[in-house]
Amino acid sequence: MARRSHEDRLNLSAGIASVSVALILIAAKLWALFQTGALSVAATLADSALDLAMSLGALAAITYAARPADDDHAFGHGSAEDLAALGQCLFILGSAALIGGAGAQRLANPAPTVPMSEGAGIAVMGLSIALTLALVAWQRHVARATGNRVVAADSLHYIGDLIPAIGAIGALWASRRFGLGWIDPVVAIGAALLMAHGALRIGRDAWDALMDRAVDAETVAGIEAIASGFPGVRGYHDLRTRRSGGRVFVNLHVELDGAQSLHEAHAIGAALKHAILARYPRADVIIHKDPV
Incomplete structure (x- = not known):
């Protein structure tokens, strides 16, 4: 419990810092x-505004990650993340x-405006x-x-932000040194x-989650590999997956020996569930047991 509390504080500190x-x-x-x-x-200003929205979403996700499902939300509250991501995409x-x-309008101007006070912008x-x-x-x-994936994803997002910032410095320096006003709008168009591109990717992932699309083929194949070779499991069918926020929901029917006791069948199902969770720790697994 103490280790979990320490990890929660670390994750929260990363969210607040972001x-x-x-x-x-x-x-x-x-x-x-x-x-x-x-x-x-x-x-880069617009990108920082996006950073703030995404960082607030990440902080909310970290804060509520440990909140259990309730009577009104049996599968948790992860879809709120996807709705927020869809809104961010439109923004x-x-x-x-x-x-x-x-x-484009400034680039089409025969005499593009050269930025002022380039030194302040570079600083x-x-x-x-x-x-x-x-x-x-x-x-x-x-x-x-x-091992928090929300923090890891936010880190990758900020790494991507370095590109337009470096491009802005190059554009401001070139404008001050050579009077090349056209570089600024070109960099702006590239950043746009x-x-x-990033917005469409975020929006697509959020839309897929809201529409209960199956998770990626690699994850499905991994779950199938665990179930097919598991001791006591004679077969499986009706594997269904979906994603909500940062969680993956797995619903799987396994075929067991109908002559064994309920206790033995339950032990096999529980062990299989733990094996899937060991490989996919953010999964929520439901296993149905059917006689062969």
Whole structure:
């Protein structure tokens, strides 16, 4: 219990750190946007706003991860994560469209506007990269210590954010050094495309979960391999899977010797359930026992 409490505190610290960094970067990038007017900075600002939304979702998931199912939600509350992810997808797509459209309009201008106060923008982007690297280092430490997949996924998301931040620094530097105003809208359009790609991937996964789509073929094959070779199991059928939030729900019928006692049949089913959970610890497994 003490170890579990320690892991919960570590996970919570990672979630709070993620939200705190996102808030700091949003404030800094808003200031940099007013100082520079650079679309590349606007792109990273929108990305930080997405970071805040996703970090809040991750913090909520960490906080409520241990909450058991109740009478009204027999399968838990994981679908709220998928609904939030779907909303985030629409938000990201809208932001990407606005940034990409503004970038294309500025690029079509025969004399694109060169960003102002590039030094301030570069300083803020440098701060963004430093804070992001520090956050990722802590998140990876927590993920290794606790095995929390929400923290690990949030860490990967922040690693992806480094690309537009570095691109914004390059665009601002080129604008200041060579007066190349067209680099800023090009970087903004590239960042918008990356945001749209990520949004579509998040939205697709959330939609699949809400529509009770089966989990990936590799996981299904892994469950089948465990069941087919398990001692006492003569066969299996009607394997059904779905995902809700970070949990995988598994429903499986196994065929057992009908002449054995109920106690023996229960022991086989319980052992099979534990074997599946050992390989997929975030699964929720229901096993039905049928006589051969």
